Structure formats: C-alpha cells, structure tokens
Amino acid sequence: MDLQWFAAGAGAVALLFIFYHFIRVLLNILGPYVFSQPIDLKKKAGAPWAVVTGATDGIGKSYSFELARRGFNIYLVSRTQSKLEQTKKEILQQYSNVEVRFATYDFTNPSPADYQKLLDKLNEVNIGILINNVGMFFEYPDVLHEIQGGIETLANVAVVNILPPTLLSAGILPQMVSRKAGIIVNIGSAAGAVPMAKWSVYSASKKYISWLTATLRKEYGHQGIIFQTITPLMVATKMAGSPDTSFFCPTSDAFAKSALNTIGNSSDTTGYITHQLEYEMMNLMPEFIIDKAVIRSSAKLREAALAKKEEKLLS
C-alpha cells in the first residue's frame, strides 16, 4: 500500500513538473510576442536620444530606423564614415522630424582613453536608450587554433563582442541613473545559450552578454532602468552570410521591430516569435543532439564560406 502511495505521489510530482515546464515554454513563446502590449518606450527611456552601435548594417541599422520611426533622435556609432553618412541621410529622408548624429569608432580598439573620447561625445546628448548591438563573428566556424586570421581574429571577436556593452553601459549609466530612467539593450545570441563547438569565443562572448546584462539588472533595475538581453537565432544579414529570408530567418527590419516591442515585457528573449519557438525546442533537447546539429551546420557554413571565397578569387 505504501508503495502504491509513493508511486502515485511520484507520478503526480512528475506530471506537475511537466505541466510547469509546458506552461513556462508557452509563456516564453507567447508572452512577449502575443499577449503583451508594447510599452511606452519614450516614457521609459526618459530622454530623447537613442545610441545604436554597429548601426550601418543589419540589425543595428534596422533598430536605428525603427527607433527613428518611434520619434527618437539617433546617435549612430560604427567604423565606416561613408556608411554612417549614408545611413544618416537615409534616416533623415524617411523621418525628417528626428535628429541624427554619428561617431566613428572601430570597436576592435580596446583603448580606455579612446572609449572615453567616444563617451564624452555621446554624453553631450540626453540618452534614453542604448542599443549595444555591434558584434563580430569568424569567417566561418572552426576549432580554436584553426580560426581564419588566427589569434588576431580571436582577439578582435572577444574585444568587439565584450567591451562595447561593458564600457558604453558604464559611461552612459550615470546620466540614466540621475534621471532614474533609461533602457539598455544588449544584443547577444542564441549561440551563447549552449557551449557551441567551433564557435568558441563567439559563443562564450555571447554568454558574457547575457550574464553581464543580468548582473546590471540586479545593480540598477531598482533605479528605473530597464536592461534587456536579446538572443537572436538566424537573421538575414551580412554576418549570417545574407541567407534567404524564411519563417525562421526574418529580415533585420522585421526582427528589430519585433524585438523593440518586447522591451519591458521580457528581460531576456530571442526578439522574434519563431526564434523563440526554435529556442524553446532547442532547450528541450539533450545537449548531445544539439552538439550534433551544431557540428553539421558549422560544416555547412564552412563549406559555403570557402565556396564564396573561391568564387571571389576566380572572378
């Protein structure tokens, strides 16, 4: 009899556990993307300027346009002057009611003195939103010692992915703290959710982003400042190899619009509903299956990158 009660109790606990996880997964997928209304970004930001790093292409450019559409002045930060000028022009053509400024900075430069100069420039305006988007990936995934570009590439990927959200947040937070308002979004990656073989520094640096954002939320969350980590899967940008768009691979415009709507509704999410679906499925799988899928997709990325390189050489 005792054994029967024990078995029934264990069964009930197991069912509750499964039910809890099912509800959690469902809420992660539907909560920020279906059930929630976008918050009033202007009110939560508390100031009219949005700073976006890596703002001349892909996700960062799309965030800049979408924030301009929502009435924010945009401070673009990227490395190529001509692309910054062009992006500024394009934003103003579409949204003449906002102001746009830009600063050139190559984020492979880790110098604190140069960061300070950039921060002094940025802090001349009242910043309500900081989108730490700039990021760098390898030419293609490979084991650590065979990464194209060797230790220079490894150093650049680590520096570009880790320093900007750390130092720009530290330098811009004082004005947000004094206002008791502000929003900081750090763009990580689903590649930071599991240790991905052949993605080493990229995967680890994206884990850093999630961890940093979570600690900052604990330090400043009670002061009215929102911290959000966005962990996308595949978005159709240059970094991703400009793939065709699909159900699981949105344009950067569709992605940025969706991700901006999740601010204040989720502190850590992929940014796009079909990505969230993929992410939750991935989390349900045993790690060895994910490992196999990563190895397979990394080999495909390597092949595609090498084929592109050869094509370029022949043309």
Ligand SMILES: NC(=O)c1ccc[n+]([C@@H]2O[C@H](COP(=O)([O-])OP(=O)(O)OC[C@H]3O[C@@H](n4cnc5c(N)ncnc54)[C@H](OP(=O)(O)O)[C@@H]3O)[C@@H](O)[C@H]2O)c1
């Ligand atoms: N695309 C995806 O599938 C995907 C998935 C997960 C996470 N993410 C993350 O999303 C973020 C944006 O990626 P993306 O795909 O939009 O990239 P992207 O299309 O390649 O655009 C990168 C942007 O960053 C700038 N940039 C690159 N290196 C820089 C440097 N050293 N200094 C200053 N600016 C630099 C580029 O400027 P220039 O044009 O002047 O080079 C460009 O504006 C990254 O953090 C990435 O890790 C992307």
